[in-house]
Amino acid sequence: MAKWIKAKVIENIQWHSRLFSLRIEADLPPFMAGQFTKLALEINGARLARAYSFVNSPNQSIHEFYYVSVDDGGLSPQLAKLTVGDSVLVSEQASGFFTLDDIPAGKELWLLSTGTAIGPYLSILATAGLVERFEYIVLVHCVRHLEDLSYRSEIADLVEQYRGRLVYLPIVTRQVQPEMLSERVPSLIENGLLAAKAKVDLDPDTSQVMICGNPEMVRATTEMLLSLGFSKNLRRAPGNITVENYW
Ligand SMILES: Cc1cc2nc3c(=O)[nH]c(=O)nc-3n(C[C@H](O)[C@H](O)[C@H](O)COP(=O)(O)OP(=O)(O)OC[C@H]3O[C@@H](n4cnc5c(N)ncnc54)[C@H](O)[C@@H]3O)c2cc1C
Structure with missing residues (x-):
């Protein structure tokens, strides 16, 4: 109880x-x-x-x-x-396994989110120990409208603190912004634009990917990554896709 x-x-x-x-x-x-x-x-x-x-x-x-x-x-x-x-x-009791302790070693850590699901990544990024484990971290925040990109000044502070090791990639799907990506995450993975924009590898041999938020995005992104040779990270069989669905 x-x-x-x-x-x-x-x-x-x-x-x-x-x-x-x-x-x-x-x-x-x-x-x-x-x-x-x-x-x-x-x-x-x-x-x-x-x-x-x-x-x-x-x-x-x-x-x-x-x-x-x-x-x-x-x-x-x-x-x-x-x-x-x-x-x-x-x-009183916190729950969940969407934590760094449950992520195997890797070179790049990709943090993919929709909407409010950027929250757990802000907690993870504000906690010590990430730079000892990963060379590069990419924070992807996919929203519909520009006004949904909250926490931008906190993220700018984190980018500064990580000294070139953290890339922030906002994606706005319903209001095309000249400097921002606007396609959905699975398409941006398929056409290579996500990795190209971040200038960080997204590679099944070296990358860990966390995906959080809208279950349709989580499902479609997982499918795309599986087709590229990534595997699900399960407690009984470590892999490189770790997910959390918000509904
Ligand atoms: C592990 C976990 C962590 C979660 N963390 C968060 C969080 O940090 N912030 C947060 O806002 N929600 C989060 N949620 C979702 C949250 O628990 C509720 O479902 C949400 O607040 C809606 O509750 P409600 O009673 O108002 O709506 P309900 O009457 O329960 O309606 C649920 C419906 O609301 C929609 N919905 C639910 N969550 C969201 C969302 N985040 N964005 C857009 N649509 C949504 C879906 O269509 C869903 O079917 C989390 C869910 C899980 C399982």
Whole structure:
């Protein structure tokens, strides 16, 4: 049984009408970058809980979750109404294997995301130890509109900190931007544009790929990588594709 902790809302940042970052104060046990927990609210006398990935690194005391308010969603529109000082329930126990500990060694680490699924990568990138394990890291964030590219100043800081070892590749699919890629991730892998733009190899012999977010993107990207000789990373059989579906 999950143990629930009452957390206090410190901030509910609104990026635009549907995108938010909830920052909460809660005394949680340690978690690993890339993991998720559950947030819950009592709605009409019943507790409604959903999974959300940590955006903060494990060594930061304020916990942060990046979320979209889903039209007609059960919980997320209610989370969007929270203001400073409100309470939200958070599951004490973090979960998930979408962590660096579960990624085999490699030369390049590709972090592929859609929408809010950039969150766990921000936690991973803010945690020490990545540069000892990989020569190059590519953070790919695929969104529909330019305004969905949140956390750009935090990402710019990370790019600076990684001193040439981290490449940030935003993809905007519904508003063509001259300097940005606009096709979907599987097509950009197939036509070679993703690796060409990053100037980093995407190679089954040397690369590890993490994929997170929209299950259709996760599925299609996995299929594309399998066709190129990549293999799924399973606990019983290590490979180089590690995935997390958000729904
Ligand atoms: C392991 C895990 C981690 C997750 N981490 C996050 C996170 O960090 N941020 C986040 O926003 N969501 C995350 N989710 C999704 C989240 O748990 C909820 O499903 C989402 O907030 C919608 O809940 P709801 O009750 O408002 O909508 P529901 O009434 O449960 O409706 C679910 C529908 O909402 C849509 N949906 C769900 N999540 C998203 C999303 N992220 N982007 C676009 N559409 C979506 C899908 O169409 C889905 O069928 C995660 C899910 C899993 C399984």
